[in-house]
Amino acid sequence: MIETSDENTPFTPVTVLGLGPMGRALAAAFLKARHPVTVWNRTPGKAGDLLDRGAVAADSVQDAVEAGEVIIACLIDYDAVRATLEPSQAGWENRRLVNLTSGEPAQARQMSLWASSHGIDYLDGAILTPAPAIGTPSATVLFSGARDVYESAQETMAAMGGTAVHLGDEPGRAAAYEVALLDIFATSVNGIVHAFALASAEGIEPERFATFATQIGGLLPEMITRFARQIQTGRYPGDRSTIASAASGITHIINTATIHGIDVGMLTAAKGIIDQAVGDGYGPEGLARLTTVLHRAGRP
Ligand SMILES: NC(=O)c1ccc[n+]([C@@H]2O[C@H](COP(=O)([O-])OP(=O)(O)OC[C@H]3O[C@@H](n4cnc5c(N)ncnc54)[C@H](OP(=O)(O)O)[C@@H]3O)[C@@H](O)[C@H]2O)c1
The missing domain is CATH 1.10.1040.10 (N-(1-d-carboxylethyl)-l-norvaline Dehydrogenase; domain 2)
Structure with missing residues (x-):
C-alpha cells in the first residue's frame, strides 16, 4: 500500500507486463488513476513518457511481479505470457494475475490451470476496444474466472474506464466472446477490402x-x-x-x-x-x- 487518496482508500500497486500500444495505454490509465505502476517489457526502452509520469521500469519479470499486487499481462499471445511467466513462479502470494492478452478459449482455460497449479490467483480478460479508448467511458472489458479474484481486482481495474463485465467463473468465457466478436471484425474487414478492389476494378x-x-x-x-x-x-x-x-x-x-x-x-x-x-x-x-x-x- 504505497499511497492513499484519503485515509481509507489505498491505491493498489499495479504491474503491467508488455508495452505494446495496449500495454502502454493500460499503464497510462493506472497512473492517471494514481496507482503506483511498475512496467516491464521484453525489449527494454519502450516505456517512453510513462517513466516521466511516475512509472517504474523493472529490470526483470521477477522484480515486476514482486512490485505489484495486480499483475496485468498484455502481450502478443498466450505463448508469450507463458514464456514470460514460466521463470518467475515465486513471489505470487497476495497477488493476482490478470491476463488481458487476446487468445482462444482453450488457451485461457489452460492458462487458468497453469496458474492454479502454481498457486497463482488468475483472471482472464478480453479488451474489446482500441488502445485510445482505455481510461475513457467507451472502454469495454470482459472478464472471466473466479468471482472472488474478480472482486478483489475490480476496483483497481476500474481505472480502465467504461464498462467491465464479469462473465462468470469459467475462465474461457471472455476469450469465447472475444473470438466470436473478432469473427465479425475479420470477415467484415475482408468484405470491405474486397468491395473496394471490385469497385476500383x-x-x-x-x-x-x-x-x-x-x-x-x-x-x-x-x-x-x-x-x-x-x-x-x-x-x-x-x-x-x-x-x-x-x-x-x-x-x-x-x-x-x-x-x-x-x-x-x-x-x-x-x-x-x-x-x-x-x-x-x-x-x-x-x-x-x-x-x-x-x-x-x-x-x-
Ligand atoms: N492495440 C489494441 O488496440 C488492442 C485492442 C484490443 C486488444 N488488444 C490485445 O492486447 C494485446 C497487446 O496488444 P498490443 O497492441 O499492445 O501489442 P501487440 O503487438 O499485440 O504485442 C506486443 C507486445 O507483446 C510483446 N511480446 C511479443 N512476443 C513476445 C514474447 N515472445 N515474449 C514476451 N513478450 C512478447 C512485445 O514485446 P517486445 O516489445 O519485446 O516485442 C510487446 O510488449 C494483444 O493480445 C492484442 O490482441 C490490443
Missing part, C-alpha cells in the same frame, strides 16, 4: 464508393439484433430477404470479380454454405438460418 472512385458503402454498414446493428432473436427462437422467416436470393446475389459478385482477376476464395466458400442451405430446402428462409448450416458444414 470497375473504375469507381473509393471516396465516392464510400458514401454508399457506409450505408450498408449502417444496416448491420439492426440485422445483428434481428438475427439474435431468430437464432434464439429457431425461426428464420424469409420475409425481408431469402437464402435463394442471396445465392443469386453472391453469384453476381463472384462472376464480376473473376472477370477482373480478383480473388474469390472467401466468396466461393460463402457460396458453398448458401448452396448447401438451398440444397437442404432452406432457400425460402432468412439468412440467419445459415448459422445452423455452418454448424453442420464444419463437422468432420
Whole structure:
C-alpha cells in the first residue's frame, strides 16, 4: 500500500507486463488513476513518457511481479505470457494475475490451470476496444474466472474506464466472446477490402464508393439484433430477404470479380454454405438460418 487518496482508500500497486500500444495505454490509465505502476517489457526502452509520469521500469519479470499486487499481462499471445511467466513462479502470494492478452478459449482455460497449479490467483480478460479508448467511458472489458479474484481486482481495474463485465467463473468465457466478436471484425474487414478492389476494378472512385458503402454498414446493428432473436427462437422467416436470393446475389459478385482477376476464395466458400442451405430446402428462409448450416458444414 504505497499511497492513499484519503485515509481509507489505498491505491493498489499495479504491474503491467508488455508495452505494446495496449500495454502502454493500460499503464497510462493506472497512473492517471494514481496507482503506483511498475512496467516491464521484453525489449527494454519502450516505456517512453510513462517513466516521466511516475512509472517504474523493472529490470526483470521477477522484480515486476514482486512490485505489484495486480499483475496485468498484455502481450502478443498466450505463448508469450507463458514464456514470460514460466521463470518467475515465486513471489505470487497476495497477488493476482490478470491476463488481458487476446487468445482462444482453450488457451485461457489452460492458462487458468497453469496458474492454479502454481498457486497463482488468475483472471482472464478480453479488451474489446482500441488502445485510445482505455481510461475513457467507451472502454469495454470482459472478464472471466473466479468471482472472488474478480472482486478483489475490480476496483483497481476500474481505472480502465467504461464498462467491465464479469462473465462468470469459467475462465474461457471472455476469450469465447472475444473470438466470436473478432469473427465479425475479420470477415467484415475482408468484405470491405474486397468491395473496394471490385469497385476500383470497375473504375469507381473509393471516396465516392464510400458514401454508399457506409450505408450498408449502417444496416448491420439492426440485422445483428434481428438475427439474435431468430437464432434464439429457431425461426428464420424469409420475409425481408431469402437464402435463394442471396445465392443469386453472391453469384453476381463472384462472376464480376473473376472477370477482373480478383480473388474469390472467401466468396466461393460463402457460396458453398448458401448452396448447401438451398440444397437442404432452406432457400425460402432468412439468412440467419445459415448459422445452423455452418454448424453442420464444419463437422468432420
Ligand atoms: N492495440 C489494441 O488496440 C488492442 C485492442 C484490443 C486488444 N488488444 C490485445 O492486447 C494485446 C497487446 O496488444 P498490443 O497492441 O499492445 O501489442 P501487440 O503487438 O499485440 O504485442 C506486443 C507486445 O507483446 C510483446 N511480446 C511479443 N512476443 C513476445 C514474447 N515472445 N515474449 C514476451 N513478450 C512478447 C512485445 O514485446 P517486445 O516489445 O519485446 O516485442 C510487446 O510488449 C494483444 O493480445 C492484442 O490482441 C490490443
